Amino acid sequence: MGRPILLRHLPLRLKSTINLVLLLLLLIFGIPSNVHSSEVKPDTSKVATDTSKVKSDTSKVASDTSKVSSDISVLVTEEASSHAIHEELSRGERYFKGLLPVNRKFESCVSCHNLNHSDTLNWNPSAMDIAVKYKNKDFAAFQSAVMKPNGNKLAEVHKNFEIEDKDLKTVKYYLDNLATTGPPAVGPTVTQIILFTGLVVLLLLALLDLMFFHKIKFKTVPVLILLISLGLLTKMVATAAIDLGRTKDYAPDQPIKFSHKVHAGANRIDCKYCHHTAEFGKSAGIPSMQLCMNCHVLVREGSHSGKFEISKVIEANETQKPVQWIRIHNLPDHVFFSHAQHVGIAKVDCKQCHGPVAEMDIMRQNSDLSMGWCINCHRQTKVNFKDNAYYDNYKNLHDLIKSGKIDTIRAVNIGANDCMRCHY
Ligand code: HEC
Ligand code: HEC
Ligand code: HEC
Ligand code: HEC
Ligand code: HEC
Ligand code: HEC
Numbered sequence: 001m002g003r004p005i006l007l008r009h010l011p012l013r014l015k016s017t018i019n020l021v022l023l024l025l026l027l028i029f030g031i032p033s034n035v036h037s038s039e040v041k042p043d044t045s046k047v048a049t050d051t052s053k054v055k056s057d058t059s060k061v062a063s064d065t066s067k068v069s070s071d072i073s074v075l076v077t078e079e080a081s082s083h084a085i086h087e088e089l090s091r092g093e094r095y096f097k098g099l100l101p102v103n104r105k106f107e108s109c110v111s112c113h114n115l116n117h118s119d120t121l122n123w124n125p126s127a128m129d130i131a132v133k134y135k136n137k138d139f140a141a142f143q144s145a146v147m148k149p150n151g152n153k154l155a156e157v158h159k160n161f162e163i164e165d166k167d168l169k170t171v172k173y174y175l176d177n178l179a180t181t182g183p184p185a186v187g188p189t190v191t192q193i194i195l196f197t198g199l200v201v202l203l204l205l206a207l208l209d210l211m212f213f214h215k216i217k218f219k220t221v222p223v224l225i226l227l228i229s230l231g232l233l234t235k236m237v238a239t240a241a242i243d244l245g246r247t248k249d250y251a252p253d254q255p256i257k258f259s260h261k262v263h264a265g266a267n268r269i270d271c272k273y274c275h276h277t278a279e280f281g282k283s284a285g286i287p288s289m290q291l292c293m294n295c296h297v298l299v300r301e302g303s304h305s306g307k308f309e310i311s312k313v314i315e316a317n318e319t320q321k322p323v324q325w326i327r328i329h330n331l332p333d334h335v336f337f338s339h340a341q342h343v344g345i346a347k348v349d350c351k352q353c354h355g356p357v358a359e360m361d362i363m364r365q366n367s368d369l370s371m372g373w374c375i376n377c378h379r380q381t382k383v384n385f386k387d388n389a390y391y392d393n394y395k396n397l398h399d400l401i402k403s404g405k406i407d408t409i410r411a412v413n414i415g416a417n418d419c420m421r422c423h424y
Helices: 002-035 041-058 065-096 127-134 139-147 152-157 165-181 188-213 220-243 260-266 289-296 308-319 339-345 350-354 371-380 395-402
Strands: none
Touching (some): 127 139, 127 165, 188 220
């Protein structure tokens, strides 16, 4: 009686055994590669499709077990190679971050080539910068860039490098991967959320103690906690609300580390040499690469950034690919503003609106560009009425000055604060 039952149940058992093996395989190989899925994205997705293929095959398993086992071996080799890739990547990463080799005599790459965005200026190319530059170049090009420095700056910073080929290969591997996955996510938002929830919990605890538990002897303690956490929470919400849509102090990283401090400051280049439409046009304009090349045909190395940043200028000029500068100042569409009116006619200094640009390494928005900001300046700023031919047709104002009835004309007096002047 036992035999037929066993026979009847064999396919089912086989099925579940194979399922179990598959599950184990997935547990052993699948989960670790999922954890690092951001690092080996293309491979895991491939593996995932393979496993699903295997899974669908299991339904047919009773009829064709040999096919499944061959599929499993495919799966295993795929997993093994993804494992090797992962190993290479993490070696490269550890090398880049200075954890390898143990007896290193030079600084780690990451100490100069930042992985994350930093608020302070870093003249060195970021890790992402070099990753993108060498992504489509072969190892030899990368190796000679790192090991055979050309230029004064590079010779100074990349000195005493003793790096074996096989190690540098893993670094290139890591950087290539970085170029496709992007830099690791940064944490400030998470700490903000933790702080926020922490404060809410504190507030609730203090409130509960005050109302029900009365565990803390001195009433002032929970009251103080309540007030402080409430104050901090209000401040967090308020700053978040005000920042919405306003971009004062906005200072994004630009595709080229162009410094106004180096150009307008140290080298005293006139603002209007580069922003040459400011005097006559609505917009001040951003200079083209051709204009940069007026000087950078000769100046090929900067004292802060070496050759790296200027080589971007040269390349952009050669390929005629426009540089994607990130726009900083941006009025809403319903507001009309003209540089010509302010710079050309009213002779307002750039500084009054844009602040100490000649001291900025990274361009930063100096004013909030709010309506109140425009209006206030128009109320305060005197217009040089007498010596400017532009104002000749304001006959009655000239008469008022001559007769001594008024002695100064401010922007507001000639209609600068009429709604229609700024809003279409
Ligand atoms: C050598 C050329 C050059 C000179 C000189 C120069 N700039 Fe610029 N300026 C640029 C470039 C390139 C950008 C775009 C990159 C950036 O934002 O840093 C720019 C951006 C700006 C911006 C921000 C534009 C935006 O996106 O909103 C302002 C404002 C500005 N410049 C003002 C000035 C002032 C004021 C001076 C004189 C003190 C000056 N610039 C001198 C080249 C120049
Ligand atoms: C009128 C000449 C002139 C023009 C125009 C000019 N530059 Fe420069 N630039 C210089 C000089 C001089 C240096 C400083 C070299 C040094 O540090 O010794 C420099 C340095 C630089 C540096 C390296 C900074 C450092 O110290 O490492 C970059 C990047 C740069 N320029 C980008 C630009 C870009 C982009 C433009 C066009 C928007 C531009 N330059 C236009 C003269 C010019
Ligand atoms: C002490 C600081 C410092 C350290 C450490 C450092 N670098 Fe650099 N690296 C620089 C600077 C600065 C430049 C740009 C200099 C230039 O272009 O003139 C640069 C440029 C590069 C470039 C681009 C060269 C080019 O012009 O295209 C590569 C690639 C590079 N570094 C890789 C590495 C690697 C890999 C390591 C670790 C083994 C490393 N760097 C360690 C400072 C450093
Ligand atoms: C009265 C204030 C004021 C003065 C003076 C002024 N700007 Fe501006 N600037 C602005 C405002 C506002 C914007 C934003 C314009 C927009 O979004 O349409 C701006 C934008 C810019 C931009 C970004 C590109 C553009 O034109 O939109 C540059 C570059 C710039 N200014 C350079 C200069 C330079 C150089 C000077 C001096 C020659 C100058 N500005 C004088 C208020 C001013
Ligand atoms: C630093 C002072 C200052 C700031 C800030 C300023 N302006 Fe002005 N504005 C002037 C002066 C001075 C005049 C008078 C020039 C004239 O009209 O001949 C003027 C005139 C004008 C006029 C022309 C009025 C006419 O005669 O037709 C307009 C439009 C204008 N401003 C718009 C703006 C806008 C929009 C903003 C804010 C984004 C702004 N201004 C910010 C100083 C300023
Ligand atoms: C000197 C220029 C100027 C004049 C005059 C002016 N505005 Fe504005 N207005 C602005 C600017 C700049 C903004 C954009 C403010 C911002 O984005 O924060 C604005 C925004 C607004 C908005 C949108 C609200 C907002 O915060 O975006 C309204 C509504 C408005 N103005 C109405 C008026 C009325 C009504 C008048 C006449 C009494 C007037 N404005 C006169 C410059 C001006």
